[in-house]
Amino acid sequence: MRRLIAVALAVVLLVAGCTRNSDGAADVQVGGDPGASPTLRFRAPLTVTEPSSTVVWAGTGSALVEGKPVLIDYWLENAETGAVVAESYTTSPKPYLLTKESLGTDLFAALRGQRVGARIVEVSPASAARGMTFPTVIVMDVLATRAEGDPVPARPGMPIVTLAADGAPTITPTTTTPPTDLTVVPLIKGTGDQVPTGAEVTIQYTEVDWATGAVVDSTWSTGLPVSFSLAGLGAWSQGLVEQTVGSQVMVVVPPSFGLGGPAGSELQSATLVFVVDILAATKPTAPVSPPVTIAPSTAPSSSPTS
Structure with a gap:
């Protein structure tokens, strides 16, 4: 997506008061509530000669850290026609590392120093180098990359979870007998919407062997959340449906x-423990257009088949 998101002219923001860019070339109004798809209003065709970005509203969550993950929802329109080119609100937000290499120079500059919850608008001129034959207007919402909410008291007999400064969990095994049924233990209670059946979810997770505590898999080792559909995934669906986003x-x-x-796998008879941060959940509908992404999001390697 970095080729689509580069850049922007100063704008008039509906939520931030009316101002005009220095050469008077572009007026854009941005509406919509936090967490919802934005609405854009501008007179097409929009004349765009230079790139720049403007903060629609500042975030109040955790500060973004250079080199660490950043998760964004985006809405991209053709500045000549006002047509929607791509968006992530009906599918899944997109993860990147907060680096120039991952995001490109302009988007990196726009996001550096921001906090979770910020909404940023960029307008970019056409650029053959970026593969864009028309100018673009894009709105980005910065989402959390870790659970945020109230801690829930630990349940006796369950593995102990401790969190690093960036939210990565360490899971200490217990000597108790593991449950024979799938068991869900809340650790942090988020304040977002409940995860619906068949949702497209975006998560961070660590998976360990109950008996040994050995790490089997973890998104925290790569630093990027993953997105996948819960449809048909028995254990994941049972564990995450009706939980709240942010939990x-x-x-x-x-x-x-x-x-x-x-059969024959080293972990075939193992009880597995997943610690999951639920970052986003969307019940899929027909997207406006295919989402654009740099790194494809996939289900965890050990996802169930039923």
Whole structure:
């Protein structure tokens, strides 16, 4: 998406009061509530000669950290026609590292120093180098990359979870007998909407073996959240549906779900423990257009098949 998102002329912001860019070339109004798809109003065709960005509103959440993940929802329109080119609000937000290499120089500059919850608008001229034959207007919402909410008291007999400064969990095993049924243990209660059945979810997670505490898989090792559909994924669906966005939950999965792998797999008979940060959830509808992304989002490697 970095080729589509580069850049922008100063704008008139509906929510921030009316101002005009220095050469009077572009007027853009941005509406819409936090967490919802934005609405854009501008007189097309929009004349765009130079790139710049403007903060629609500042975020009040955690500060973005250079080199660490940033998660954004975006809405991209053709500045000549006002047509929607691509958007993520009906699918999944897109993760990047907050680096020039991942985002490109202009977007990196626009996001650096911002906080979770910020809404930023950029307008970019056409550029053959970026593969864009028309100028673009894009609105970006900065989302959290870790659970944010109220801690829930630990449940006796469950593995102990401690969090690093960036939110990455360490899971200490217990000597108690693991449950024989799938068990969901809330750790942090988020304030977002409930995850609906069949949702497209965006999460961070760490997976360990109940018996040894050995890490089987983790998004925190790569630093980027993943997105996938819960449709048909039994253990994931049972563990995450009706939880609230922003929550962190422990999902204990017995070997009967087959997440340890095929016959002969080292973990075939293992009880697995997932600590999951729920960052976003969208019940898929027909998107306005195919979403644009740099790094494709996939389900965890040990996702169930039923």
